[in-house]
Amino acid sequence: MGFDFGRVFTAIGIFLAFLFIRRIFSRLVLNRIARLTAKTKTEADDRIIRALKNPIRLVPIVFGLFLSFEYLQLEGDMSIIANNLIRTLVVFTLFWTLFRACNEFSYMLEKLDQVFPPALVDWLGKTLKVIVVIIGGATVLEIWGVNVGALIAGLGLFGVAVALGAQDLFKNLIAGILVIAENRFGVGDWVRVDGVVEGTVESIGFRSTRIRQFDKAPVFVPNTKLADNAVTNFSAMTHRRIYWMIGVEYRTTVEQLHQIRDGIDALITDNPDFAQPPEVSSFVRIDKFAASSIDIMLYCFTKTTNWGEWLEIKERLACDIKEVVEGAGSGFAFPSQSIYLESMPEGADTPEIFVPPEEAAKA
Numbered sequence: 001m002g003f004d005f006g007r008v009f010t011a012i013g014i015f016l017a018f019l020f021i022r023r024i025f026s027r028l029v030l031n032r033i034a035r036l037t038a039k040t041k042t043e044a045d046d047r048i049i050r051a052l053k054n055p056i057r058l059v060p061i062v063f064g065l066f067l068s069f070e071y072l073q074l075e076g077d078m079s080i081i082a083n084n085l086i087r088t089l090v091v092f093t094l095f096w097t098l099f100r101a102c103n104e105f106s107y108m109l110e111k112l113d114q115v116f117p118p119a120l121v122d123w124l125g126k127t128l129k130v131i132v133v134i135i136g137g138a139t140v141l142e143i144w145g146v147n148v149g150a151l152i153a154g155l156g157l158f159g160v161a162v163a164l165g166a167q168d169l170f171k172n173l174i175a176g177i178l179v180i181a182e183n184r185f186g187v188g189d190w191v192r193v194d195g196v197v198e199g200t201v202e203s204i205g206f207r208s209t210r211i212r213q214f215d216k217a218p219v220f221v222p223n224t225k226l227a228d229n230a231v232t233n234f235s236a237m238t239h240r241r242i243y244w245m246i247g248v249e250y251r252t253t254v255e256q257l258h259q260i261r262d263g264i265d266a267l268i269t270d271n272p273d274f275a276q277p278p279e280v281s282s283f284v285r286i287d288k289f290a291a292s293s294i295d296i297m298l299y300c301f302t303k304t305t306n307w308g309e310w311l312e313i314k315e316r317l318a319c320d321i322k323e324v325v326e327g328a329g330s331g332f333a334f335p336s337q338s339i340y341l342e343s344m345p346e347g348a349d350t351p352e353i354f355v356p357p358e359e360a361a362k363a
């Protein structure tokens with residue numbers, strides 16, 4: 001085939017030599033730099049070294065392959081193929097470095113959590129990676145003689161057809177951008193979408209958002225549902241509310257009502273678990289005369305928003321209120337209904353009671 005086997009073996013030796021240099025370079029230089037950056041207080045330099053380590057280790061391979069081809073002195077089509085292969089590896093190394101650097105860009109944006117929501121940072125990182133891949137792929141195609149401009153123009157009509165059929169996809173994409181821009185919720189938040197779902201947000205995607213219900217079943221909600229429906233973000237609560245109607249018996253006296261009201265009010269004001277005015281509104285008032293009880297309204301807020309802690313506080317409060325009511329000599333009312341029977345007076349218009357003949361004879 002016109003090859004000088006002596007030159008071929010020498011070229012292979014050159015390439016293997018650079019593989020050996022690559023291994024030494026990785027152990028002596030890159031690992032040494034990694035150990036030095038691990039001693040610093042910042043994490044940015046560690047992440048940069050991890051991102052650049054593999055692309056840098058590819059450089060000796062590309063350089064060794066280039067010198068091997070140059071030593072072979074290829075001609076004609078083989079020279080063109082070898083040249084395009086080297087250029088492709090150079091472009092691949094460059095865009096691989098940029099691709100891995102996108103993760104570090106996302107990490108830097110995460111530090112600005114008050115400006116950029118985590119979901120937006122995730123989207124920006126993914127978008128940058130897609131852009132890098134597209135540009136890198138187009139560059140490689142140009143190296144091998146593929147006219148990317150003509151290819152894009154040829155795909156134009158196909159793209160229009162796809163766009164018409166993918167209107168829902170673009171609607172959901174825009175809705176997802178609006179949700180993230182408005183910072184309605186983030187990953188890990190407990191949300192309720194009216195008429196759709198309630199649960200914990202696990203991820204916000206380009207088309208849909210994954211919400212895991214409390215029965216642990218995942219629900220994939222299109223982003224348009226999140227943009228068009230009211231969304232309640234329970235994780236954004238500052239306090240948790242307790243709103244009760246406590247019904248006591250009608251036999252309770254006014255003095256007992258005042259004693260019960262003051263006792264419940266003391267349970268709220270003297271307890272550090274409850275927030276106090278003017279931070280929040282807090283009321284304990286005799287509210288109304290219900291069908292079978294005198295209702296006392298309790299309206300207060302706990303400092304914690306954790307559901308488990310809130311349930312414990314409610315439990316203790318319920319037991320304390322029972323002691324207050326019983327200590328006042330009253331009791332809790334329950335729904336009841338009284339039926340009054342009234343006898344009709346006998347008169348001229350009152351019909352006689354029919355007595356059967358046998359009963360009349362016995363009488």
